[in-house]
Amino acid sequence: MHPVNGWTGRTACALQSALRMSNEAFAAHLGIATRTVGGWHQKPTVRPKSEMQQLLDAALDRASDDARSRFAQLTGSAPATEATDAELRLLDDPDITAALDWLDQHAGWEPGGSRHAVAVRLARLDLRELQDRRARRTRVSQRDLADALAAYYGASTTDHGRYTARVGDQAVQTSVLTHPDWLDLDCPLIPQHDRLTVVSASPDAELILDVEASDPAIERLAAALAMRTRLINNPLYQLHSIDIAKGRIGGSASVAHFVQYALTMDLLEGELTDALASGLQAVPGSLPLRDRYLPNLASVVDISTRLCAGGALALTAIARPADPFRGEPDYLLLVQERSGHVLNANRRLAVIPKGFHQPLADVRADAQIGVTLRREMEEELFGRDDVDSTVTSQRSADPLHPSRLSEPMRWLTESPGRLRMECTGFGLNLVSGNYEFASLIVIEDEEFWDRFGGMIEANWESSSLRRYSTTDTDLLTELITDVAWSNEGLFAMTQGLHRLAEIGGPRVKVPPIEWEIRR
Template identity: 25%
Template sequence: MDPVTEWTGRLAHALRRAMRMSNPTFAEKLGVHARTVDMWRANSERRPNPEIQQALDTMLERADETSRKRFELIAGAESPTATPPVESLPDEPPQNATVSGPVPTHPTISPGAGSDFLDWLRISRTVSAPPDGSDLGEILKWHRKRQDLTQKEAAEFLNTHQSTLSRIENGTQQLTDVNELRHFARALGIPPSQLGVLMDRSGDAIPDPTHVSHLPGPVKDSQDHWRLVRRELNANRALLGHMAADLYSSDNILAGTAVLAGRGWVPPSPVMIDEITMTWSDIAPPPSITGGSPETARTLPLAADGQVYSRYSRALRDLAKPRLLDNRVSYRLIDVGQWARPSLEFTYTSYFETLDVGEPLGHEFAQAWMDAGRGMPRMADLPLRQSISDPFDLWARPMLPSINTLTIRRDPVGGHRFYMHLRDSSSVASGGGILHVSPAGAFQPAAIAPVHQRNDFSLWRNMQREYAEEFLGQAEHDGNSTDPIHYETDEPFASFERARLSGDFRVYVCAVVLEPLTLWVELITIAVISAPAFDELFGDMVLVNDEGAFASAEERPTSGIPFTADSMKRLETAQLSPIARACIYQAWSRRHELLSA
């Protein structure tokens, strides 16, 4: 049959009928909203935009012979009439617009076409921060025109006035309400993150008691055994972490430590935190290794219905939930740049997406260790770990970095001191039962509303929140709030920033590493705070916080531990996590550089 010279709503509808598809299925195949297909049916002579014309060509080309003949019969039943001019697409989609749908197999590019032939492609860019809704109007306009909707039609779908939509599109009216933004995204088929709206995942951590079995039998046995291995994992994390490091080549071990470091992950000297360029990308492919990978099955218990739990996080919330467990939207590390011009690149992930790979790795190792009579497991007995052929491949699995900070109170007269924290395994999902540096926490935004995404995309601000929580006992910013933190004026953040700007609160990044047991990616950082500034900022330092308690070499826990060779020697036999040891080793081996005036 002859190719279609120009598609209309009538011909598109004929193709849908010929292929015996419902409106939603046809729309999904084309990569458009179902309402767009409804519009073609209502306005048979409406001409789709050029991108959709190409997608319809491709669908017809790929149809089987029977469907093509059926289309010829249906399309020939009526003669087409004149068509109105099409509303043109913008030359280029906005930065965060996503385009789906078929791409022609053999596209034809006209000579001298310039950039207009790219108007249907998504041009991705690396930018300095996540989407914050500041280009909302451009994104709405681009998606509206891609759906072949007039402003009036789109306003009807959105249940708003055309004048309101016009003002939003031209940037004279802002839209900040999270629920309204989600409604707009849903109605126009836009990923909410493009509008700066993050998912509220707090419900993921609510236990489901119907999954827990209390009756004797294989399900209860499976759940009891899972809890046993989990307890052994938490009780022996320090030992197991150092054993896991022995599975890897010494070339990948950071000197003087048991942590793993990829090529180029360790700077030749400590880097000030404000020297690191933070970039954002929306083009990272989904990870190939996830909590749903078949290799995780051996680390999952049975649920009450006899089926294996689908994710480790779901078993954890139901069978051994720590007090602090929340599936927060988080920042996923996807690239470590050269330290000559230090940079880190991120996209989105969630806490559970990372936990669902990391904790099964630890669980698998603990089970194999128990099976080996508490001896060294063989890699052959660790199928999940084996499946990660390159642990330093940042794109292969979700890599949410934790920021681990050794805090040093710099006092050349009275003696330097540092601070350690005993993490409570009943309170935290990972790293419990061992001494760790403080503060430490995952790199996550403090709020889900669009305006806060650029605001929170900062290693330093993440650390400030952790200092407020761990040292001062303030409530955790749970990441599901819509209330922003005003770092410039809210205390203690404003005081932290003044101390940093004056040079009294210096923060250095010493390495990017992997914790060997869970292969969780970690930033090793060191904060050096002058004694007067420390006493002013942390005069009300707490002894116990939501995640555990501070340790001290003296009766007064807030006095910390002397930063001396004797303390280094004593800590050699302490129950320290590999990451804590790495932080201490980096601080001690570089102490002259870090503590210089």
């Protein structure tokens, strides 16, 4: 069972993982320095000296049958299983390694401590229980989340409040905290109006994770490995200040990394959903992570003192000519059901495109919200895998250069008036503190649908793509009041439809939509 060509750093680390030992424990087990084990993780191709090879041979010989079996699976000398795939990712996946390193640093553990903790948790996980938990979470509706957060945070003492839309005689409440000055922005997403600026990164060195905070992070990593959830450590724009008014979005942002968000703020949604699925009330003291990271409305609004990541999402409306079967001219609206493999808002309804606001190639230029939306259109609607950083590494100097655009996007940008992009509203989502730039994308030229309608296809982030007509008032009313929405998706949908009714002319026959802020 010993490696045929001798031990390398990679196979030594595989033995450590099979034995489920931390760096310190594995070093003590072999009788060597901890830094030697750390060196194997940093240089997986290195070949230890002959005396070290003998120590590793002896350690494998002494290992239990279960540990030998795990080692054989990790090194490819036994048939792979789902658990083996997860353990291989734990060993080799650079994004998982980045998350483990970040957790070691902020939990105050020696290098390798979090890897060991995740390996132990992974061995204990029951895949059926994880599937059942996912199913229970889907039964917690958008309305349940909004009501629970309203109860947790109570009344606002400022002009900020929870966004509520009235559709005809029905009201739909969201968890998006907003302000009258942040709604009906009608802000063209062009450089003169789209003005976020980048400032120096804000270090997170002062963030200390105790057991109460680090244990859910360990659980998140183990579950992500077991369920094959994608976790990619991409850079994210972190908001520090905002300057938002009608026709203008501005403020400042720095660059953070996804693992910091995934192991802190993004855990709040799962904690809340699990509590509601179990019949618990969301009150201060019952949600430890929320009590820690987002305890009151003041902490939500004060984005300068916390990690505030987020994104841009847009209602897409495509003009279509009259049709003998469908009837009069209209706009086609696209709505997605999010995949179960995304980290947040999975299995929820959302507008499309929807993505994290993050740099693609140029940190300063990409800070414009319009750049993120154009990238997301290419990725989520027009099939550009090379701009999807969860699929491939970014090597192009200018991924959105005209020469690289998809055929539909090139056509849209060739002539003025074919594509209209606006930011319609801004809010802070109480679910996890994210910022949300709700937007509207309107393809005005009817020729687009005839030319490219068959090329529109959602990517892996969606499990399905739905079509609606702006002349079908009944179906749109039913859609808006569906409790399967994500809160940010409903925010963008209603703000987008409200604006589309103002500019779309006779081809838009949506029910009257008005908003109010509940404090």
